[in-house]
Amino acid sequence: MATSHSEHMNPTAVVNVVGLTSKLVSKIPSLAKFALEKSALQIQPVFPALTCSAQSTYLTGLTPSEHGIVGNGWYFQDLSQIWFWRQSNKLVQGDKVWDFARRRNPAFTCANLFWWYNMYSSVDYSVTPRPIYRSDGLKLPDIASEPPELRRDLQADFGEFPLFQFWGPGANIRSSDWIAKASCSVFLKHRPTLTLLYLPHLDYVLQKEGPNGPGVVRALNELDRVCGELISFFREQKTQLVFISEYGINEVKSAITVNRYLRTRGWLRVKEECFEEHLDPGASRAFAVVDHQIAHVYVQDERDLAAVRRDLEGLSGVERILDRQAQVEFGVDHARGGDLLLIAQMDHWFSYPYWNDDRKAPDFARTVEIHKKPGYDPVELFMDPRIRFPKLKVGKILLQKKLGFRYLMDVIPLDDSLVRGSHGSSLVPEEFWPMFLTERTDLLANRSGVLRGTEIKDLLLSHLF
Numbered sequence: 001m002a003t004s005h006s007e008h009m010n011p012t013a014v015v016n017v018v019g020l021t022s023k024l025v026s027k028i029p030s031l032a033k034f035a036l037e038k039s040a041l042q043i044q045p046v047f048p049a050l051t052c053s054a055q056s057t058y059l060t061g062l063t064p065s066e067h068g069i070v071g072n073g074w075y076f077q078d079l080s081q082i083w084f085w086r087q088s089n090k091l092v093q094g095d096k097v098w099d100f101a102r103r104r105n106p107a108f109t110c111a112n113l114f115w116w117y118n119m120y121s122s123v124d125y126s127v128t129p130r131p132i133y134r135s136d137g138l139k140l141p142d143i144a145s146e147p148p149e150l151r152r153d154l155q156a157d158f159g160e161f162p163l164f165q166f167w168g169p170g171a172n173i174r175s176s177d178w179i180a181k182a183s184c185s186v187f188l189k190h191r192p193t194l195t196l197l198y199l200p201h202l203d204y205v206l207q208k209e210g211p212n213g214p215g216v217v218r219a220l221n222e223l224d225r226v227c228g229e230l231i232s233f234f235r236e237q238k239t240q241l242v243f244i245s246e247y248g249i250n251e252v253k254s255a256i257t258v259n260r261y262l263r264t265r266g267w268l269r270v271k272e273e274c275f276e277e278h279l280d281p282g283a284s285r286a287f288a289v290v291d292h293q294i295a296h297v298y299v300q301d302e303r304d305l306a307a308v309r310r311d312l313e314g315l316s317g318v319e320r321i322l323d324r325q326a327q328v329e330f331g332v333d334h335a336r337g338g339d340l341l342l343i344a345q346m347d348h349w350f351s352y353p354y355w356n357d358d359r360k361a362p363d364f365a366r367t368v369e370i371h372k373k374p375g376y377d378p379v380e381l382f383m384d385p386r387i388r389f390p391k392l393k394v395g396k397i398l399l400q401k402k403l404g405f406r407y408l409m410d411v412i413p414l415d416d417s418l419v420r421g422s423h424g425s426s427l428v429p430e431e432f433w434p435m436f437l438t439e440r441t442d443l444l445a446n447r448s449g450v451l452r453g454t455e456i457k458d459l460l461l462s463h464l465f
Contacts (some may be wrong), residue, residue: 006105011239012463013187013195015114015230016055017223017424019202020245020435023211027220029148031227031243035437042433045247046453047330047426048258048294052116054246054434054453059115060459067091069117070193070377071291075298076225078456080282087128087144089121097457098123098194101464108464111190113183114198119144125190127154127182131163146409154182168368169383169411173222180226182247183361184233184415194464195239206249207378210420219246234403240439240463244456247423248432253347255416256317258288258295259354259375265311267304268354277360279374289338290350290375293424298336305339312340319427330426349422352377368411378422384413438463 011362017031022042025031031119046054048064048071056062056069064070069092073084089096100108111125118128123146130144141163155161158181166175176199183197205219227243234241259279262268267286270277281287281298286308288295297312312321320326322341327333332341344350352375355361362401364372368380408463423432436451436459438444443462451459 002435006107007465009105009108009193009464011193012242012392012460013197013234013239014242014460015227016196016198016243017202017227017243017245018200018208019247019249020243021185021248022435023431024202024220025435025437028224028227030224030231032035032439034231034243038437038439039441040435040437041444041449041451043428043436043449043451043453043456045426045428045433047332048291048424049247049426050291050424053074053244055115056092056117056455057094058244059107060092062094063452063454065328065331066094068334068336070332070334071289071294071296072125073289073291074296074336075281075289083283083371084373084376085370087117087119087130089117089119092117096128097460100457100461101142101194104465108194109190109192109265110194110196111192112196113186114179115196125150125192126188127151127186129161129163129166131420137375149378150186151276154185157185158182165233167370171204171381173201176226180230187237199223200279204381206421207419208381210251211249212251212328213420242460242463243435243437245434247434248428249421249423250346250428251420251431252349255351255419256344256348257292257351257353258315258342259352260313260356262286262288263354263356267308270354276362277355279354281374288342290352292376292422293344293349295342295350297342298339299339309340312342315344316325319343319345319425343427346425346428348418351416353414361414363410365414366412368409368412378419379414379416380412381412382418384411386413386453387411
């Protein structure tokens with residue numbers, strides 16, 4: 001009887017440094033030294049160049065047309081609702097890198113720390129942000145984990161996950177620091193063959209200020225410390241290191257309010273609730289789900305498609321309008337996506353507001369509310385500059401929270417001109433392409449200077465085996 005053979009495995013850690021480009025690598029001493037000693041290649045951006053789409057392509061080797069992640073959110077047509085930042089891995093169609101690896105050696109294990117779509121997946125160990133939303137309006141920092149006791153152990157060792165430093169006006173290095181420390185702890189305790197970890201720190205300052213903003217140098221220095229500690233740790237553990245990014249962030253000057261435009265043309269409908277206007281996608285003939293520099297436009301009746309397109313051709317700031325056939329060429333044609341897909345010009349991005357009078361903006365518009373907003377909102381990174389004493393206001397609201405009263409953390413401005421950096425388009429110069437850095441120079445010896453996103457999965461398997 002033939003005996004089964006399992007391949008030898010090389011423990012590997014993949015550190016996802018959001019926003020990393022060749023220019024920024026040179027400004028982070030720990031990574032500059034790593035890149036000099038090892039191999040560094042650019043990655044041709046996955047389209048759309050967004051967190052969920054890029055990560056899903058890296059992990060499956062498939063395009064968004066195949067794995068179905070057409071953005072960080074989309075219109076769920078059977079529910080007539082727009083949902084962003086869903087977390088179930090069941091949404092990602094196709095096998096992942098850990099499924100392929102486990103078939104080659106059943107002893108393979110994987111830890112996924114904060115890459116997206118991390119709930120209910122087939123990894124062995126997972127940690128992901130999962131706030132507690134109470135019926136009285138409270139939002140409490142928390143995480144979800146597999147196994148469940150991992151959540152308890154990590155927060156006992158490193159404190160409560162700093163959710164309000166992970167996103168929002170208070171976003172800072174604390175969240176990346178927490179993830180890095182938790183990742184090292186999981187590795188020491190469980191020894192996974194593949195460790196995936198996520199450092200979001202650069203994302204904040206690059207979107208707020210753009211690549212040349214005054215806070216970028218400080219952010220790079222803070223990230224350098226965390227990356228240096230990870231390099232030292234994994235080398236001590238005899239574990240291969242890969243650094244990767246999903247996209248670069250380029251400077252932008254203007255936002256495109258595509259839904260306001262569609263409303264003026266008679267395509268979009270709102271409903272009024274408690275003197276607030278709410279987008280009603282199920283009743284709208286056409287509307288857009290915006291996501292950084294792309295916008296999925298859903299048209300309810302195909303007979304309206306040509307007219308909607310003609311109207312959108314008059315919208316300033318749009319670089320390309322992709323119909324279904326053009327979406328095939330870009331690798332993003334999927335039933336979840338829009339009938340038309342807009343790409344912004346490099347110095348523009350799409351903002352979600354659909355109301356014309358700020359007095360009728362929904363209450364969530366002035367809060368950090370990533371699930372209720374029908375589009376991505378980077379303005380959540382800012383504290384409203386019109387608040388004279390922001391710490392005093394936040395303190396008053398937190399006192400209401402502590403006393404058990406309902407509260408609304410309405411400190412976010414409605415001014416999209418504050419945003420200076422964006423991403424999502426693949427039609428950007430190479431200086432804004434993401435990076436792949438590895439210790440395994442042999443695996444890149446016969447490759448050209450640029451990787452495709454669909455090659456990353458097999459490249460990671462080559463590291464592992």
